[in-house]
Amino acid sequence: MPVAVTVWLLTLAAPYLDVRLLLVLAGGSALGAAAVLSGGRGRAGASVTVACLAALTVTGGLAAARAQDRLDSPLTGLAGRVVEVRLELDDDPRVLTAAGGPRALVRGSVTAVEDRAADGDDVLLFGPADEWTGLLPGQTVRLRAAVRAAGPADGVVAVLSARSPPEAVGSPGGGQLAAGSLRSGLVASAARTLPARPAGLLPGLVVGDTSAMDPELTAEFRRAGLAHLTAVSGANVS
Numbered sequence: 147m148p149v150a151v152t153v154w155l156l157t158l159a160a161p162y163l164d165v166r167l168l169l170v171l172a173g174g175s176a177l178g179a180a181a182v183l184s185g186g187r188g189r190a191g192a193s194v195t196v197a198c199l200a201a202l203t204v205t206g207g208l209a210a211a212r213a214q215d216r217l218d219s220p221l222t223g224l225a226g227r228v229v230e231v232r233l234e235l236d237d238d239p240r241v242l243t244a245a246g247g248p249r250a251l252v253r254g255s256v257t258a259v260e261d262r263a264a265d266g267d268d269v270l271l272f273g274p275a276d277e278w279t280g281l282l283p284g285q286t287v288r289l290r291a292a293v294r295a296a297g298p299a300d301g302v303v304a305v306l307s308a309r310s311p312p313e314a315v316g317s318p319g320g321g322q323l324a325a326g327s328l329r330s331g332l333v334a335s336a337a338r339t340l341p342a343r344p345a346g347l348l349p350g351l352v353v354g355d356t357s358a359m360d361p362e363l364t365a366e367f368r369r370a371g372l373a374h375l376t377a378v379s380g381a382n383v384s
Contacts (some may be wrong), residue, residue: 152201154218160209168213172206175199182210220261221267221304225295228309232258233271234286238329238341239278240356248275256303257286271307287312329353350376 162167179199181194218223219268234257239250250273255266271291281287291306314336333355336345356364367373 149197149201150199151234153205153245156202156209160205160213163209164211165210165213168206168210172210175202175206179203180362215265215267215302221256221269221293222295224259224293225304228290228292229260230288231256231306232286232292232315233306233312234266234267235281235283236268238355239281239285240354241275241279249273250275250278252278252281253302267303268295269304269306271306271308274314277308277311281312281314286315289313306361311374320379328360329355333358340349349375 149245156171162331163171171232176199179196182196182199182267194252233252233254235252235254237253243251243252251272252273254269254271256264256269257266258264263312273289286376290310290313291308294305294307296302296304329349332351333350339345343360343373346360347363349355350359354376359376365375367376
């Protein structure tokens, strides 16, 4: 438990810490663990102390690497600009209800910005639902998007807003095509055999597809604290 708490606390704090501080923390923890190992054998609690220091070393080092990746990303200095990006989808687009009409939320990796290569920088992208629905994970698209700096808790390099329709420049692959066909078949089968509300809910529970879910039902799930049941692709179904 102390090791788990150590990892959780540093993971929560890491997005708000400077890269140099994370590196110092990781290095200091490694030295501390070595000192305890060399002079504290047999001392009560020594093993727990070493385990916690090792957790700080690993978690701090990984957090520093992620923070440095964000600093090195070509997107970091482009906040407020509209640029052309090449994006590989990491997940199915999720449809969100919005005042101006349905919007799609897409998690993906940017592999190029204008003429500059990127190292698969993690982003969140918002765009019109009718332009993004049906795209599959692993598919690569090109589009113009407005760049906004991500917050520390977003877990991504930047947040993008689509300013043009996605232009497909790569196939998602046979496995993703087969999975997409199965998901579409489930949605169509539920629509044929169930009333409207259960038909929209079933795909959400099984594969996380909430595109046909009643907005009022979605709001009820959120009020009840059950929205996570439609956010995990089948792992919550036993």
